[in-house]
Amino acid sequence: MRRISRVSLVSLTLTTAALIGGTAVVAAPAQAAAKVCNADNAMIYTDGTRLRAKASTSSAVKGQLYFKDPIRITGKSGGWDRVVLKAKSRGGLPKGTTGWVAHKNIIPPYCGGL
Known part of the structure; x- marks a missing residue:
C-alpha cells in the first residue's frame, strides 16, 4: 500500500x-x-530611551538606549519593564546592565503567528 x-x-x-x-x-x-514566546527577543523602539534605576520617571537615569538595542525582559511593574542589556548599547552601557524602561519604548518579543 x-x-x-x-x-x-x-x-x-x-x-x-x-x-x-x-x-x-x-x-x-x-x-x-x-511556539514559545521568548522575552529574549525584545529590543528598544526609540532613540534616547532612558534606562532608569527604578520603575518611575523620577528615578535616577543610568544611561540612554537606542533603536534596536537588544534587551531581555526580566520583570514588569505597571507600565514599566525590567530589562537586561544583551549587548553593549549604542549609548555606551555595557552588556548585562540592568534597569527599568517604560513599556511604550520596547518592541515586544515576536512570538509567531499572524
Missing part, C-alpha cells in the same frame, strides 16, 4: 476544494503551533 505524505494530502485537499468550489480548512501540525 502506498503511503501519502502530509504535504501531498494537504495539496490534494486544497485542489479538491478549489475544483468543487468549496472551502478547505486544514489544521497546521501541532509542532508548528507550539
Whole structure:
C-alpha cells in the first residue's frame, strides 16, 4: 500500500476544494503551533530611551538606549519593564546592565503567528 505524505494530502485537499468550489480548512501540525514566546527577543523602539534605576520617571537615569538595542525582559511593574542589556548599547552601557524602561519604548518579543 502506498503511503501519502502530509504535504501531498494537504495539496490534494486544497485542489479538491478549489475544483468543487468549496472551502478547505486544514489544521497546521501541532509542532508548528507550539511556539514559545521568548522575552529574549525584545529590543528598544526609540532613540534616547532612558534606562532608569527604578520603575518611575523620577528615578535616577543610568544611561540612554537606542533603536534596536537588544534587551531581555526580566520583570514588569505597571507600565514599566525590567530589562537586561544583551549587548553593549549604542549609548555606551555595557552588556548585562540592568534597569527599568517604560513599556511604550520596547518592541515586544515576536512570538509567531499572524
